Every structure is written in C-alpha cells, then in structure tokens.
Amino acid sequence: MAELDDIPQHVSTGTLPGWDAVENLVREAHAYARETGDGDIATYIPRLAQVDPELFGVSVAEVDGAVHAAGDAEVLFSIQSISKAFVYALVCEELGHEVVRERIGVDNTGLPFNSVIAIELADGHPGNPMVNAGAIATTALVPAASADERWARIQAGLSAFAGRRLELDGEVYTSEADTNQRNRAIGTLLQAYGRIEADPLGAVDAYTRQCSLLVTATDLAVMGATLADGGVNPVTGERVVAADVARDTLAVLAAAGLYERSGEWLFEIGLPGKSGVAGGIMTVSPGKAGIGVFAPRLDGAGNSVRGRLATRYLARALGLDIFASEAREHGPYPYSREKPS
Ligand code: GLN
Numbered sequence: 001m002a003e004l005d006d007i008p009q010h011v012s013t014g015t016l017p018g019w020d021a022v023e024n025l026v027r028e029a030h031a032y033a034r035e036t037g038d039g040d041i042a043t044y045i046p047r048l049a050q051v052d053p054e055l056f057g058v059s060v061a062e063v064d065g066a067v068h069a070a071g072d073a074e075v076l077f078s079i080q081s082i083s084k085a086f087v088y089a090l091v092c093e094e095l096g097h098e099v100v101r102e103r104i105g106v107d108n109t110g111l112p113f114n115s116v117i118a119i120e121l122a123d124g125h126p127g128n129p130m131v132n133a134g135a136i137a138t139t140a141l142v143p144a145a146s147a148d149e150r151w152a153r154i155q156a157g158l159s160a161f162a163g164r165r166l167e168l169d170g171e172v173y174t175s176e177a178d179t180n181q182r183n184r185a186i187g188t189l190l191q192a193y194g195r196i197e198a199d200p201l202g203a204v205d206a207y208t209r210q211c212s213l214l215v216t217a218t219d220l221a222v223m224g225a226t227l228a229d230g231g232v233n234p235v236t237g238e239r240v241v242a243a244d245v246a247r248d249t250l251a252v253l254a255a256a257g258l259y260e261r262s263g264e265w266l267f268e269i270g271l272p273g274k275s276g277v278a279g280g281i282m283t284v285s286p287g288k289a290g291i292g293v294f295a296p297r298l299d300g301a302g303n304s305v306r307g308r309l310a311t312r313y314l315a316r317a318l319g320l321d322i323f324a325s326e327a328r329e330h331g332p333y334p335y336s337r338e339k340p341s
Pocket of ligand 1: 080302
C-alpha cells in the first residue's frame with residue numbers, strides 16, 4: 001500500500017477539482033483501500049455475520065448534485081449507527097438544538113458506542129447523540145402520538161436526506177431485536193435516570209428499526225451532501241433541515257462520530273464523519289461534498305477499515321481537510337496590513 005506521502009495532497013480551495021479529476025480520484029481511492037484485508041466483520045448482530053466481507057464501494061456526491069462512484073457503491077447494507085446523525089438532525093429541526101443539547105449533550109464520552117459505564121459516570125447523562133444511550137434518548141424525543149407515527153417520521157426523514165424511499169431490512173431488524181438486551185438495558189437505565197420519559201423499550205425498538213434501514217454507499221454520499229449543502233438535498237432540491245441544524249449536526253459528528261476514535265479520525269481525515277457496524281461511513285465536507293463508503297471489515301472500535309482508508313485518501317487528494325492551509329503569497333516580511341482606502 002502506498003505511503004501517506006504518496007497520496008497527492010491538495011489544500012482546501014472552496015471548490016472541488018473538476019468533474020474528471022474527482023471521478024479519477026474516487027477510483028484511485030477505491031483501488032488504494034482495496035489492498036488491505038484487515039479487520040473483522042461484526043458478528044454480535046447474527047444477520048450481519050452473513051455479509052460478503054469483500055464488498056467495497058466508494059461514492060462522492062457534490063453539492064451541485066454530481067455523483068461519482070467506484071466498486072460496490074450500489075449494494076444495499078443496513079445504515080446502523082449512521083442513522084443517529086440524521087435522527088439527531090430531525091429532532092433538532094423539530095425541537096431546537098438547545099433542547100437536545102441540554103438533554104442529550106454534545107461531548108465525546110471517550111468510551112465505546114454501547115457503553116453503560118459512560119452513562120453511570122455521567123450521572124445518567126447520555127453524553128451525546130452518536131452513542132447508543134444518546135441515540136436512544138434522541139429517538140425518544142421524535143414528536144409522535146404513537147409508535148407507528150414515530151417510525152413513519154423517522155423513515156420519511158431519513159428518506160428525504162437520501163432522496164429516495166429507504167426500506168427496512170426485516171431480517172437485520174429481527175436479528176438485532178432478538179439480541180439487543182444491552183440496548184434495552186440502556187433504555188431502561190435512562191428511564192431510571194429520568195432521561196427518557198415514557199416507553200423506553202418503544203424507543204429502543206424505533207432505534208433498532210432506524211438502524212435496519214437499507215442504504216448504499218451512494219445514498220450515504222447524498223445524505224452527507226445534504227448536510228454539506230446547508231440542509232438541502234442537492235439531488236432532489238428538497239430542504240430537509242435548516243442550515244443551522246446541518247451545521248450543528250456536523251459539529252457533533254466532529255466531536256463524537258467515530259466513538260472513542262473520534263479524535264484520531266479528526267486528526268487523520270480532518271472532516272466530520274459517522275460510522276456504522278455494517279461497514280458504512282459517511283463523511284461531510286461542508287459546502288463541498290458528502291462521501292459514502294461501504295466495506296464490512298471493521299477495526300476494534302467498529303469502524304470500517306477500508307472505508308477509513310478510502311476516506312482518508314479522498315480528504316487529502318480532493319483538498320477537503322478543514323485544517324490544512326497554505327501560506328498566502330504577499331509582500332516581504334515583516335508584513336503589516338494597511339487599511340484599505
Ligand atoms: N444497531 C447497532 C447497535 O445498537 C448500531 C451500532 C453501530 O453501528 N455502532 O448496536
């Protein structure tokens with residue numbers, strides 16, 4: 001595999017390179033990351049253990065609606081934890097970000113996604129909406145008069161981000177619902193701490209359903225592009241959430257999108273992202289593009305190994321890293337800026 005220094009590096013310019021360049025770099029990122037076979041597929045949800053570990057797709061959706069894809073970018077897989085980002089956005093859109101910030105929080109827990117200790121250490125505070133506790137508490141906030149209405153709103157909301165109707169994978173849902181004792185314990189614990197008002201198991205069920213929605217790498221790219229485009233889906237033109245909600249969602253992802261590896265991800269990739277245990281990762285370059293990747297083999301924190309490498313390649317080669325800069329050309333140093341006349 002090429003060294004990091006061998007990946008062409010560009011610095012953020014405000015726009016992506018031209019269409020052909022993006023198309024080529026998406027293919028190169030796919031070829032680059034395909035070289036590794038590291039990582040293990042998730043098996044704690046029995047249905048996920050049946051996936052072909054070699055599947056690998058990469059997709060970039062630009063904020064002008066152009067889509068570039070390589071490999072298995074149209075293969076369906078369950079969105080899993082990536083759904084947390086969008087349900088958070090939908091709840092902020094309905095209730096305002098201050099309510100969610102106060103009740104759920106926006107700080108990294110530094111602990112795994114399904115940690116119970118994190119809840120106990122914080123006196124019952126869920127921490128942030130990207131770990132299971134915060135996500136279940138966020139799903140419980142979706143305004144609805146019944147469980148069916150809550151699910152319909154979540155499904156419709158995530159579908160609007162993707163620009164097409166997303167369907168539930170019944171087998172993944174049943175498989176997780178049969179084995180999610182830990183998430184049910186988290187829901188009940190949050191109720192004991194007064195963080196979920198009613199029906200915690202109903203909230204866990206809706207959360208399990210949202211995780212079982214089927215997407216492709218291209219869907220994730222378009223969903224990310226909607227967050228990159230101030231909340232407007234660049235393919236359908238529909239405004240899904242307000243611009244400040246899209247902004248707040250990205251800020252939370254930067255802090256907590258990759259669980260206890262969030263700091264490492266931000267250091268390496270320089271962009272907000274969100275991963276899921278089926279092997280998807282969605283990454284957002286504000287004002288420019290969404291990146292969607294799918295490869296089922298995961299690292300120890302549950303993040304796709306090939307997905308991380310392909311995203312790192314693209315962040316660098318497309319000039320997306322928000323922390324990279326170049327010194328501007330200007331007159332001799334020491335330079336004093338004069339007031340424009
Ligand atoms: N549905 C999964 C769970 O709650 C999602 C986890 C994940 O993608 N990290 O365990």
